[in-house]
Amino acid sequence: MTTPTKIDEFLAQRRIAVAGVSRHNGKHPAGNLIYRRLKKTGHDVFAVNPNMESFEGDACYPDLQSIPGGVDGVVIVTRPAITEHIVRDCTTAGVRRVWMHHGLSQGSSVWPEGAHFCRENGISLIAGACPMMYGPNVDFGHTCMRWIMQLKGDLPR
Numbered sequence: 521m522t523t524p525t526k527i528d529e530f531l532a533q534r535r536i537a538v539a540g541v542s543r544h545n546g547k548h549p550a551g552n553l554i555y556r557r558l559k560k561t562g563h564d565v566f567a568v569n570p571n572m573e574s575f576e577g578d579a580c581y582p583d584l585q586s587i588p589g590g591v592d593g594v595v596i597v598t599r600p601a602i603t604e605h606i607v608r609d610c611t612t613a614g615v616r617r618v619w620m621h622h623g624l625s626q627g628s629s630v631w632p633e634g635a636h637f638c639r640e641n642g643i644s645l646i647a648g649a650c651p652m653m654y655g656p657n658v659d660f661g662h663t664c665m666r667w668i669m670q671l672k673g674d675l676p677r
Contacts, residue, residue: 523676526646530617531561531655533592537584537615539568539606540597540629541575550621550650551597557652558595566591568606584613593617595651596629603631611641622648622674648676 530536536558540551555575558565567575570582581587584594584606594615596603603620610618618638622628630647631637638645652658653666669675 521644523646526617526644527651527654529644530593530619530646531651533563533617535564535566535589535591535593537566537568537581537587537591537594538597539584539594540602540621541567541569541572541580543572543575551595554595554597554621554651561655561657568594584609584615587613590614593619595619595621597621598629599627600629600631603629603634607631607634607637607643610643616642617644619646619651620648621650646676648674 538551538555538558541555542551555565555567566587567578567580568584569575569580572580574580584591590613592615594606594610594617596606596618598606607618620630620634622630628648635645635647649669650662650665653662666675
C-alpha cells in the first residue's frame with residue numbers, strides 16, 4: 521500500500537487517539553495541536569498521557585487499552601523510547617493504524633525498529649510527517665512544512 525493511501529485511510533478513521541498530549545502547551549505543542557485539529561475535523565479524539573486525568577475538559581487516558589470502545593488509530597507524539605511502548609500496546613489494544621509524528625522543530629517520534637514490528641503484527645504504519653499536513657483545510661504553516669520536508673526527502677515513503 522502506498523503512503524498516500526495509508527494517510528487517506530488513517531485520516532478517514534473516526535476514532536483516533538493522540539498519545540503525547542501535554543499540559544505544557546508552550547514546550548510540547550505538537551500533540552495538543554494535532555488533538556485540536558482532529559477534533560475540529562470531526563474525529564472522535566482521545567487524549568493519552570499517563571500523567572494527566574483530563575485534557576482541555578476531556579478525559580485523558582493512561583494507555584490505549586483504557587479507552588472505552590477502543591480506537592481505530594493512534595498518532596504518537598512522544599520520544600522514540602515511549603513510542604516503542606505505545607506501538608507494542610497497539611497489539612493488545614487492537615489498534616491497526618499508527619502514525620509516528622515527525623516535525624521540523626520538535627524532533628521525531630519515530631521508533632527505528634517500528635516498521636519491522638508493525639509489519640510483523642499487521643499494523644499499518646506512517647513513520648514521519650504530521651497529520652496536520654494532510655486532509656482538508658491545511659493551514660499555511662503546515663503546507664510549507666510539507667513542501668520543505670518533501671524537498672529534503674523527509675516525508676514518509
